Amino acid sequence: MFVVVTYDVNTESPEGRRRLRRVARVCKNYGTRVQNSVFECVVDSVQLLQMKAEILSVIDVVTDSVRYYNMGNEGRRRVEHVGAKPALNVDEPLIF
């Protein structure tokens, strides 16, 4: 399955910035970062559940937001990109 993960993590506190990095690190284990807070993952149903559980264990559900877009097996064909392709390093500070 091609699953797009988007997230907003409140980075006003040092703890929030740490959560942001940890969410990115989890996503990196399952897919490719395409924008600051957007990952594209090719996962099976077990991996998807694992990723969701790991992300849930990292975020603060009161302040942070994560969305999963399951685009099915052919999802990659229905993605269009316009503009820059930032070469992002998940270990660098993610503040844009």
Added chain:
Amino acid sequence: MFVVVTYDVNTESPEGRRRLRRVARVCKNYGTRVQNSVFECVVDSVQLLQMKAEILSVIDVVTDSVRYYNMGNEGRRRVEHVGAKPALNVDEPLIF
């Protein structure tokens, strides 16, 4: 069609921050903001082309990045949300 629009706009300059607001304003005409740089739009093919053209006219393709995820007519059913649902006002400064 249910189309997810995600974007990264370089906000290091005042001009970039203006582009960020203008992209959000375009997206708001076609859909709902669900995260800072993520909109969900229900559009027909003509509206999709119009939105893309308007966004293209606003962004700097060298520094900014926009992705369109066309999830088809049933896409909304394949979206999962976890965590906070920020009530975002597109006219407020978008720096998170």
